[in-house]
Amino acid sequence: MKKTNIVLSGLLVASVSTFAMGDALVKKAQNAGMKPIPSSQSELMKLIDNPKNPITAAKVTLGKRLFFEPRLSKSGLISCNTCHNLGMGGTDGVSAATGHKWTANPAHLNSPTVYNAVFNKAQFWDGRDPDLEKQAQGPMQAGPEMAAPISLVESRINSMPAYVEEFKAAYGDDVKIDFELITATIGLFERTLVTPSPFDAFMQGDSDALNEKQKTGLKVFIDKGCASCHNGVGLGETMQPFPVANAYKYADVGGFKGNKNGMMKTATLRNIEETAPYFHNGAIWSLKEAVQEMGSTQLGIKISDKEAKQITCFLKSLTGDKGDISYPQLPVITNKTPKPDIN
Amino acid sequence: MKKTNIVLSGLLVASVSTFAMGDALVKKAQNAGMKPIPSSQSELMKLIDNPKNPITAAKVTLGKRLFFEPRLSKSGLISCNTCHNLGMGGTDGVSAATGHKWTANPAHLNSPTVYNAVFNKAQFWDGRDPDLEKQAQGPMQAGPEMAAPISLVESRINSMPAYVEEFKAAYGDDVKIDFELITATIGLFERTLVTPSPFDAFMQGDSDALNEKQKTGLKVFIDKGCASCHNGVGLGETMQPFPVANAYKYADVGGFKGNKNGMMKTATLRNIEETAPYFHNGAIWSLKEAVQEMGSTQLGIKISDKEAKQITCFLKSLTGDKGDISYPQLPVITNKTPKPDIN
Numbered sequence: 001m002k003k004t005n006i007v008l009s010g011l012l013v014a015s016v017s018t019f020a021m022g023d024a025l026v027k028k029a030q031n032a033g034m035k036p037i038p039s040s041q042s043e044l045m046k047l048i049d050n051p052k053n054p055i056t057a058a059k060v061t062l063g064k065r066l067f068f069e070p071r072l073s074k075s076g077l078i079s080c081n082t083c084h085n086l087g088m089g090g091t092d093g094v095s096a097a098t099g100h101k102w103t104a105n106p107a108h109l110n111s112p113t114v115y116n117a118v119f120n121k122a123q124f125w126d127g128r129d130p131d132l133e134k135q136a137q138g139p140m141q142a143g144p145e146m147a148a149p150i151s152l153v154e155s156r157i158n159s160m161p162a163y164v165e166e167f168k169a170a171y172g173d174d175v176k177i178d179f180e181l182i183t184a185t186i187g188l189f190e191r192t193l194v195t196p197s198p199f200d201a202f203m204q205g206d207s208d209a210l211n212e213k214q215k216t217g218l219k220v221f222i223d224k225g226c227a228s229c230h231n232g233v234g235l236g237e238t239m240q241p242f243p244v245a246n247a248y249k250y251a252d253v254g255g256f257k258g259n260k261n262g263m264m265k266t267a268t269l270r271n272i273e274e275t276a277p278y279f280h281n282g283a284i285w286s287l288k289e290a291v292q293e294m295g296s297t298q299l300g301i302k303i304s305d306k307e308a309k310q311i312t313c314f315l316k317s318l319t320g321d322k323g324d325i326s327y328p329q330l331p332v333i334t335n336k337t338p339k340p341d342i343n
Numbered sequence: 344m345k346k347t348n349i350v351l352s353g354l355l356v357a358s359v360s361t362f363a364m365g366d367a368l369v370k371k372a373q374n375a376g377m378k379p380i381p382s383s384q385s386e387l388m389k390l391i392d393n394p395k396n397p398i399t400a401a402k403v404t405l406g407k408r409l410f411f412e413p414r415l416s417k418s419g420l421i422s423c424n425t426c427h428n429l430g431m432g433g434t435d436g437v438s439a440a441t442g443h444k445w446t447a448n449p450a451h452l453n454s455p456t457v458y459n460a461v462f463n464k465a466q467f468w469d470g471r472d473p474d475l476e477k478q479a480q481g482p483m484q485a486g487p488e489m490a491a492p493i494s495l496v497e498s499r500i501n502s503m504p505a506y507v508e509e510f511k512a513a514y515g516d517d518v519k520i521d522f523e524l525i526t527a528t529i530g531l532f533e534r535t536l537v538t539p540s541p542f543d544a545f546m547q548g549d550s551d552a553l554n555e556k557q558k559t560g561l562k563v564f565i566d567k568g569c570a571s572c573h574n575g576v577g578l579g580e581t582m583q584p585f586p587v588a589n590a591y592k593y594a595d596v597g598g599f600k601g602n603k604n605g606m607m608k609t610a611t612l613r614n615i616e617e618t619a620p621y622f623h624n625g626a627i628w629s630l631k632e633a634v635q636e637m638g639s640t641q642l643g644i645k646i647s648d649k650e651a652k653q654i655t656c657f658l659k660s661l662t663g664d665k666g667d668i669s670y671p672q673l674p675v676i677t678n679k680t681p682k683p684d685i686n
Contacts, residue, residue: 068430076436082420087411087673093419094683102445104685274675286678327668330430332617335629340437342447 022207025215029203032222033231036203037116037196037320047233048118048191050133053184055191058170063189065166065328066182071156073146075100076340080186083111083139086325089274090115090193095282096254099139100147101342108254110282115322116270118191119234125280126259127239133187140183150179155338157182162331195271195320202317210317217314220307225299226291229266235318236266242280245300249293250283270318287312368558369546375565376574379546380459380539380663390576391461391534393476396527398534401513406532408509408671409525414499416489418443419683423529426454426482429668432617433458433536438625439597442482443490444685451597453625458665459613461534462577468623469602470582476530483526493522498681500525505674538614538663545660553660560657563650568642569634572609578661579609585623588643592636593626613661630655 038044049055066072070079078099083092090113096104097111109125117123123135139145140153157163158177167177167185175181199218201209210218221227230236242248242264258264264280277283278290288308295303303311381387392398409415413422421442426435433456439447440454452468460466466478482488483496500506501520510520510528518524542561544552553561564570573579585591585607601607607623620626621633631651638646646654 070428070431071436075441077425077441085413085673087671088413093414093676094685098418098420098685102685276676285682322672325670327670328430329665330428333436333619339628342437342441342445 022202022205022210022215025218026203026205028222029218029227032227034203034222034227034235035231035233036200037194037233039196039200039204044194048194050131050188050191053133053188055188056170058166059185060189060192061328062166062170063185063187064325065330066157066186067189068328069330071330071333071337071340072140072148072153072182073100074148074152074340075342077342078146080114080136080139083145084114086114086193086322089113089271090117091275093276095277097145099145100143103144105144105254107256108281109256110277110280112265112267113271113275114190115193115195115320116234116268118194119232119237119268120265121237122239122265125256125265127263127265128259131187132190133184136183136186136190137179152338153179153182155336159334159336159338160331161334195322197270197320198317199314200320210314213310213313214317215314217310217312218317220310221314224295224301224303224307224311226294226311229298230269235269237268238266239263240266240298243297245298246296248279248297250279250281253283254281256280269315271320273316273319287315291315366550368561369548371565372546372561372570375570377546377565377570377578378574378576379543380537380576382539382543382547387537391537393474393531393534396476396531398531399513401509402528403532403535404671405509405513406528406530407668408673409500409529410532411671412673414673414676414680414683415483415491415496415525416443417491417495417683418685420685421489423457423479423482426488427457429457429536429665432456432614433460434618436619438620440488442488443486446487448487448597450599451624452599453620453623455608455610456614456618457533458536458538458663459577459611461537462575462580462611463608464580465582465608468599468608470606470608471602474530475533476527479526479529479533480522495681496522496525498679502677502679502681503674504677538665540613540663541660542657543663553657556653556656557660558657560653560655561660563653564657567638567644567646567650567654569637569654572641573612578612580611581609582606583609583641586640588641589639591622591640593622593624596626597624599623612658614663616659616662630658634658 038047045055067080070077072079083097083099084090085092092111095110096108098104112125117132123129123132124138129135129138140148141150154177164177167175167181170185171181198209229238229240232238239259241262242258273287276287277285278287284290284293291308291311292303295301381390388398396402410423413420415422426440426442427433428435435454438453439451441447455468460475466472466475467481472478472481483491484493497520507520510518510524513528514524541552541557572581572583575581582602584605585601616630619630620628621630627633627636634651634654635646638644
């Protein structure tokens with residue numbers, strides 16, 4: 001769209017032609033339910049903000065500090081960022097999440113990315129929590145993850161004056177710093193972790209944002225039916241039955257079967273090239289193999305090597321901008337701060 | 344010194360008077376061997392640079408990425424920053440360093456801070472390595488720490504094209520990316536982790552940089568003899584016999600006795616309020632108690648509660664500026680990247 005102002009006739013012809021091709025493909029993607037991350041800040045805020053606890057700079061800064069805070073774990077060694085590493089696509093790069101006392105997740109569940117998780121209609125692989133605020137309460141308490149009782153989390157944070165001051169600055173002087181507010185503040189920070197990608201620019205009219213191979217890949221992606229689950233802004237927001245058509249090749253790893261109705265959260269495809277290994281049990285390391293396995297389990301079709309490569313090519317256009325993440329300085333403990341306990 | 348230009352007579356008198364007091368104390372500290380981090384960049388570079396592999400922006404950026412890189416560990420879960428957390432005074436906040444398979448250091452040794460470690464004349468508690476480049480090789484290979492064989496470290500890094508490109512940009516196209524260069528690049532980044540503090544400003548002529556309590560504390564610190572080991576720019580750079588006068592209260596924890604001559608590295612006092620617990624075995628959590636225990640073990644004197652509080656007050660003026668640390672994005676793995684192994 002930008003290019004319609006160009007008057008040099010040669011360029012104009014080229015642009016219109018690219019634009020026309022892009023435009024048809026954008027419509028095809030829109031019709032398949034695929035949506036960009038809004039480029040307008042106000043539109044984006046409508047999608048990500050929490051009306052009950054609106055986003056402010058002070059809360060987000062505090063939430064980021066807490067996200068990187070290992071003293072929220074019993075051992076003092078594990079933070080949210082340990083399993084949802086913001087430098088590694090928001091994941092840990094291992095098959096099964098590994099936490100307190102080096103314990104792997106009992107169902108061999110893989111840590112999902114925290115980037116763009118705000119677009120999920122439900123959190124956790126079984127979709128048991130409605131939002132990021134509630135989600136943050138789970139791993140902090142879970143024995144094989146951060147293993148911290150609620151009272152320990154509250155004592156640690158309240159024992160450090162710098163945190164108390166920061167909560168007051170964010171929420172007012174009469175703030176009660178309890179487990180719910182601590183985790184809600186982390187959740188609020190996580191809501192801001194959205195990563196606009198070339199795909200989003202393409203969907204918003206910049207037809208050059210995807211190269212020809214990526215455009216072909218997008219077409220194949222839609223034609224094969226991938227967008228029937230991987231749609232919305234998150235490109236995978238909803239709960240779906242799993243598997244649908246054929247058994248999952250690695251179903252025996254961990255034995256997780258989804259929620260009581262056999263439904264599982266559809267993983268977002270955003271930043272997918274950064275978040276191997278794949279599937280709920282992290283059993284598949286190759287993105288191409290993951291694409292083919294999804295064709296088998298969910299669509300009941302064979303996706304050829306060539307098609308899988310084309311789709312993979314498109315998927316790499318979903319790698320988004322993480323922005324500049326400044327690493328936070330954490331407050332100093334006091335003699336009231338409960339000691340770390342690695343046992 | 345800055346204030347000599349002030350012409351309002353009242354202020355001038357006040358400043359000169361403060362300056363005179365500050366000036367005598369600065370001389371006293373200088374005579375005790377205490378030195379500031381140079382404020383001049385060129386003077387600082389003389390202290391921290393490595394003539395064999397000079398500091399450049401490209402190498403430091405790469406070294407920082409590697410410092411935060413968990414895939415340098417066997418498990419893929421532990422980075423240098425895990426035990427030397429740059430948001431927690433360059434330490435982990437637990438008594439004994441805890442690494443691969445949740446193993447505590449066999450001699451119950453505490454992770455020393457990486458901030459200002461460049462000023463140490465030797466690295467490790469037993470001083471066995473001469474510099475940060477060599478030091479970085481230890482924990483990466485040690486079974487209870489990162490547990491990564493040399494070949495694994497080299498394969499992981501060389502398997503990721505983004506790292507190969509970054510090494511080429513830093514060292515030239517014919518670079519050989521081996522274990523020595525990987526660890527040397529981390530060491531080079533660590534050389535830049537110096538944290539100028541109010542104490543340094545004070546030593547450089549800003550007499551208001553310390554408040555009256557901190558000045559009193561500095562005086563007591565010197566008068567008691569603390570600066571006889573805690574001197575130089577690092578305020579603790581050298582190897583010293585330990586203990587000298589009386590047995591260490593928690594000598595039984597871990598049983599570490601120093602090097603073959605009973606010498607131990609004197610811990611830097613910079614950022615000391617952020618680096619509890621204290622001593623080689625992390626057995627003491629209170630800074631005041633640590634000061635008193637040092638009086639007993641090293642100086643053979645009783646440091647009173649009042650004196651310990653005064654000294655502690657001064658020690659807090661050693662908390663320095665960490666600068667803005669941007670959290671690095673890490674490269675994507677390929678099908679050649681050796682998988683993480685938590686066993």
